[in-house]
Amino acid sequence: MAAASSFNFNFAPNYHPPPSPSSLPWRNWSSSPFASAHFLLRRRGERRAGSKCFVVLAAMMDGAKPTVLVADKLGEAGLDLLRKFANLDCSYNLSVEELCTKISLCDALIVRSGTRVTREVFERSGGRLKVVGRAGVGIDNVDLAAATEHGCLVVNAPTANTIAAAEHGIALLTAMARNIAQANASVKAGKWERSKYIGVSLVGKTLAVMGFGKVGSEVARRAKGLGMQVIAHDPYAPADRARAVGVELVTFEEAISTADFISLHMPLTPATLKMFNDDSFSKMKKGVRIVNVARGGVIDEDALVRALDSGIVAQAALDVFTEEPPPKESRLVLHENVTVTPHLGASTTEAQEGVALEVAEAVVGALRGDLSSTAVNAPMVPAEVLSELAPFVTLAEKLGRLAVQLVAGGSGIQSVKVTYASARGPDDLDTRLLRAMITKGLIEPISSVFVNLVNADFNAKQRGLRITEERLLLDGSPGNPLEFIQVQIANVESKFAAAISDSGEIKVEGRVKGGKPHLTKVGSFGVDVSLEGSIILCRQVDQPGMIGKVGSILGEENVNVSFMSVGRTAPQKQAIMTIGVDEQPSKEALNKIGAITAVEEFVFLKL
Ligand SMILES: NC(=O)c1ccc[n+]([C@@H]2O[C@H](COP(=O)([O-])OP(=O)(O)OC[C@H]3O[C@@H](n4cnc5c(N)ncnc54)[C@H](O)[C@@H]3O)[C@@H](O)[C@H]2O)c1
Numbered sequence: 274m275a276a277a278s279s280f281n282f283n284f285a286p287n288y289h290p291p292p293s294p295s296s297l298p299w300r301n302w303s304s305s306p307f308a309s310a311h312f313l314l315r316r317r318g319e320r321r322a323g324s325k326c327f328v329v330l331a332a333m334m335d336g337a338k339p340t341v342l343v344a345d346k347l348g349e350a351g352l353d354l355l356r357k358f359a360n361l362d363c364s365y366n367l368s369v370e371e372l373c374t375k376i377s378l379c380d381a382l383i384v385r386s387g388t389r390v391t392r393e394v395f396e397r398s399g400g401r402l403k404v405v406g407r408a409g410v411g412i413d414n415v416d417l418a419a420a421t422e423h424g425c426l427v428v429n430a431p432t433a434n435t436i437a438a439a440e441h442g443i444a445l446l447t448a449m450a451r452n453i454a455q456a457n458a459s460v461k462a463g464k465w466e467r468s469k470y471i472g473v474s475l476v477g478k479t480l481a482v483m484g485f486g487k488v489g490s491e492v493a494r495r496a497k498g499l500g501m502q503v504i505a506h507d508p509y510a511p512a513d514r515a516r517a518v519g520v521e522l523v524t525f526e527e528a529i530s531t532a533d534f535i536s537l538h539m540p541l542t543p544a545t546l547k548m549f550n551d552d553s554f555s556k557m558k559k560g561v562r563i564v565n566v567a568r569g570g571v572i573d574e575d576a577l578v579r580a581l582d583s584g585i586v587a588q589a590a591l592d593v594f595t596e597e598p599p600p601k602e603s604r605l606v607l608h609e610n611v612t613v614t615p616h617l618g619a620s621t622t623e624a625q626e627g628v629a630l631e632v633a634e635a636v637v638g639a640l641r642g643d644l645s646s647t648a649v650n651a652p653m654v655p656a657e658v659l660s661e662l663a664p665f666v667t668l669a670e671k672l673g674r675l676a677v678q679l680v681a682g683g684s685g686i687q688s689v690k691v692t693y694a695s696a697r698g699p700d701d702l703d704t705r706l707l708r709a710m711i712t713k714g715l716i717e718p719i720s721s722v723f724v725n726l727v728n729a730d731f732n733a734k735q736r737g738l739r740i741t742e743e744r745l746l747l748d749g750s751p752g753n754p755l756e757f758i759q760v761q762i763a764n765v766e767s768k769f770a771a772a773i774s775d776s777g778e779i780k781v782e783g784r785v786k787g788g789k790p791h792l793t794k795v796g797s798f799g800v801d802v803s804l805e806g807s808i809i810l811c812r813q814v815d816q817p818g819m820i821g822k823v824g825s826i827l828g829e830e831n832v833n834v835s836f837m838s839v840g841r842t843a844p845q846k847q848a849i850m851t852i853g854v855d856e857q858p859s860k861e862a863l864n865k866i867g868a869i870t871a872v873e874e875f876v877f878l879k880l
């Protein structure tokens with residue numbers, strides 16, 4: 274039984290709502306099975322031990338210490354850790370031009386929300402920048418698409434400031450309800466306005482938590498402790514997680530129309546941009562109070578001013594703004610019913626030490642090819658799965674390399690079909706890594722780009738390469754993750770005609786035998802060679818003495834033959850000889866092989 278699927282080229286970054294949360298395990302860390310785990314980072318196919326996950330990255334500066342630019346203030350614990358491993362350049366408040374000038378000398382960049390990491394930054398890095406570390410949660414200040422296109426890993430610190438942000442949300446909620454900021458200013462101005470600052474009670478009121486992730490759920494817990502009725506809206510949060518906190522998940526409309534207080538905790542994405550606008554304010558209960566410790570951009574700030582003026586919104590307490598710092602004359606900031614703080618949600622001593630360590634560990638890990646847990650623009654595979662998949666990862670890349678080298682020059686490759694034959698169901702077999710490695714194998718021999726797990730899909734898309742994946746569900750026990758992988762390139766000519774299968778595509782198939790990748794089929798011919806070094810494929814009329822003839826031509830050239838094998842259709846008919854060689858034979862030697870009378874065609878393939 275085969276289930277075909279065309280692969281989605283877009284390695285969607287976290288925070289860009291996917292169709293289902295489970296399809297993007299690298300988003301929404303609190304609810305992900307990987308939340309507190311470490312992830313394995315890999316460099317150029319070299320495997321390292323790790324406890325949980327895997328990301329391909331080529332970031333190690335062999336020998337030399339990497340340079341890390343810290344562009345926003347970072348806690349000392351993080352800086353100390355970074356110093357042990359890298360040359361640190363702590364330069365704050367850089368202009369765009371200063372940042373772009375420095376970046377070509379840096380292997381990693383660490384920022385908070387104060388620095389925008391734009392496409393220009395990646396472009397001007399000239400390929401040196403391998404990791405961007407965001408010392409915090411929100412990655413809306415990092416151009417993830419550009420990072421991915423440049424093969425640059427983005428990591429964040431998703432957990433260390435959760436409690437600080439939740440506490441700040443509760444602080445704003447209670448301060449707003451009791452006019453603390455306004456009353457404080459009034460007393461300090463020499464006034465004593467007790468009747469002006471009568472507040473509202475929280476107990477028994479309905480709080481709608483918009484975005485039930487890490488911060489939202491902590492706010493919900495605390496609000497319940499204050500005696501509030503808490504409902505939540507989050508299209509991607511599991512209902513059972515909400516139920517466990519005693520919170521009902523409701524629709525957006527229901528949340529905003531029934532709440533006395535609304536607290537915002539979603540990321541800023543194209544989907545959430547200005548989701549609180551004239552239309553949504555018009556559906557709210559008159560006198561609603563709003564807290565925003567998420568991102569300013571989720572509110573249309575002009576619409577909020579109108580809603581405040583009309584009394585639909587009685588009060589707002591805001592830690593974040595569309596533009597930070599907001600303009601001095603901002604009507605919103607100056608509004609008497611608005612309480613503001615300068616993006617202080619994560620600003621506790623504890624949270625800052627925490628994020629600094631969290632991001633420093635992630636960046637150092639990424640640069641070293643070690644453990645990290647927080648990649649936001651790369652898929653990951655659990656380590657236990659990785660250890661099983663490792664030989665198939667090598668096989669996948671080599672099959673891609675072989676297949677593309679079999680294409681005759683001038684044929685444009687557009688369509689590649691990958692078949693995974695396995696007794697495991699799709700839920701038990703994560704093929705993203707294999708697909709990325711096949712893509713790497715397909716692209717690298719014919720281009721100068723370096724393809725890694727971060728940018729594989731992007732590079733495929735750039736080249737107009739459409740890769741479809743098919744699963745062949747085999748009977749039997751799923752002990753092995755895969756029985757074989759097949760790569761087929763359609764609508765092309767081959768420089769080795771025997772590589773064209775009966776159905777007209779270039780076809781190569783491989784299996785893992787004794788932990789080693791083997792090529793087991795070329796076109797319709799069964800072969801069996803270990804995929805090491807390079808290989809010569811020879812189609813010949815099956816007859817005695819061929820191995821000896823080819824062996825002596827290579828021997829004269831001092832080319833070491835690691836193996837030879839012959840697969841034939843029938844005795845005395847056609848056969849394919851596969852010869853493994855450690856060195857590349859000269860053109861003359863290859864021509865001599867081609868001149869052997871029985872040889873009908875041959876090709877030299879580099880692995
Ligand atoms: N003010 C601060 O200093 C501060 C500190 C920490 C976090 N934050 C911000 O708070 C927000 C939440 O952080 P977090 O750590 O809880 O992130 P999170 O990823 O754990 O949670 C975000 C939640 O929002 C949900 N969501 C996505 N789209 C949504 C939509 N359209 N409607 C409703 N929910 C949606 C997601 O499913 C997720 O559950 C982020 O914007 C983050 O940048 C601000």
Ligand SMILES: O=C(O)[C@H](O)COP(=O)(O)O
Nearest residue numbers: 385386387409410411619
């Ligand atoms: O997304 C976050 O983590 C918060 O907004 C904190 O941002 P900051 O690191 O700039 O304080």
